[in-house]
Amino acid sequence: MSVKSKEKPLHSLFAGAIAGGTESFLTYPAEYVKTQAQFSYSSGQKAPGPITIIRETIRDRGILGLYAGVGAPIIGNAAKAGVRFLCYDYFKGLLADKDGKVSPPKSLVAGLGAGMMEAILAVTPTETIKTKLIDDARRAQPKYPKGLIPGTAAIIRDEGIAGIYRGLFPVMMRQGANSAVRFSTYSTLKQFVQGNARPGQALPSWVTFGIGAIAGIVTVYVTMPLDVIKTRMQSLTAKQQYHNSFHCAYRIFTEEGALRFWKGTTPRLARLILSGGIIFTVYENVIRAIGGRAV
Template sequence: MTTTATTSNKIKGKGKEQPLASLLAGATAGGVESFVTFPLESLKTQLQFSSRVVGTAKGPIQLARETIAQRGISGLYAGVTAVVIGNAVKAGVRFTSYDQFKSLLKNDEGKLSAPRSMLAGLGAGMMEAIIAVTPSETIKTKMIEDSKRATPRFKGMTHGVRTIIADEGWLGLYRGVGPVMLRQGANSAVRFSSYSTFKQLAQGSTMAGSQMPGWMTFMIGAMAGVVTVYTTMPFDVVKTRMQSLEAKAEYRNALHCAYRIFTEEGVLKFWKGTVPRLGRLIMSGGIIFTVYEKTYPVAASFL
């Protein structure tokens, strides 16, 4: 056996994953990944908003230059605190859930087929969407949109959360939960199954008994990110629109939102913001799987 999973199994002395180690390693990976890639997430979100206004179409490079000129580098980090905290929790829940679903779905030989890996990823995505993603994404989306106003209303994450709750109630933090669940479920299903498939192929090309090098883990994670972007982008666009500041007045529900985007802006708008999201998930996939693979054995050894 040639992977870090083998190392963790030796540490534990058995094939089952340790939930607390998965949680700690996943949270660490999620926090690091979200901070590094947040500027690309910010640009993606701004591009998805700008497509609603006629004559405001911009490319990611132009938008980045304008944002930095108007608000400095910090303008690309509006809402970052909510996302770092949310992603740390999200990734912890994702990897813990995935490892537990994976353990339940393995066959008698301890192997996990691609369809079962996708099912485990789908379950993990649904869990993270409900527990962590929807509130953090709602806060992030509203703060990014608010930061573009001439006079921003939110004075920081805490004030933003209080304002959202005062305006819309606690359920306001769960606006768009349907498309978030669809996006996260699809994201995790595609990402984990792609990563698992690419990893198995790579293991076949490495020498028996050798551990997969970090650069290879990063590349496999990046490839999984590319596949994930193009297959799940429509869910992401609908999610962003449903969590906008004006969503309550504009859309009855997620289906109505998708219908309006399709009829008023065309099918290609469902892939608006693909370039920065692609850049983010290539980096994200590489970073998060690499950090997780390196952190899990360390966490498991202390538990």
């Protein structure tokens, strides 16, 4: 991939933020269902499937119940996508060869670095808040007030700043793996498609969407165990159940079985197929519109 014409940092940040916010709003119900499916249940109690979660949520809380905790991820996704694309372009530039090209392995490393940075700067606080608010919303008597700001204030009051950075390690692992797999898959597939297109021809949005969707599918199956551990470590009862991420993984494996690491795959698959298509398509169109170049 050539990086001779780099995006300006503000272009990458702005286009990534718009893409991230748009993607988060459109796909949030699937994220809500995935998170609910990953929480632990009492021994002998069967975890509900996606359709059951949707039906019971709408029955108990209405359609807006599927958007419980949506404020944090919209803000967080806008921030993390901006950071992700900014850092990816930066690392890609550092790893380019003298001809300005980035090989697939180097693209994977650039994606890994971008994912780690977004986990620290944006993802962990917003994901923790979102997970705690979703976990709280399913209780008969919710502990936290409704709304992003009062809910966040209550979480910080109860647990301190450290409370919203719970699960930092699994989030870093997940985001690093997510970005590494997603960016390298996307850039490799895009390079292949462009190699069969006319020189200088911009790819249609439907092609960009399809490539991004395929990258999303690959990302889901590779990184799902890290996502399950991350969700458990950010739940309201994490401190009582798990000593650390490794203890969490051990308990899931020994008490619930290996397949539990892929619980919530269906809704996450639905979200990341859409997410991959939406975020790359919006990013590339925004970057073109403001005078930059495509990824």
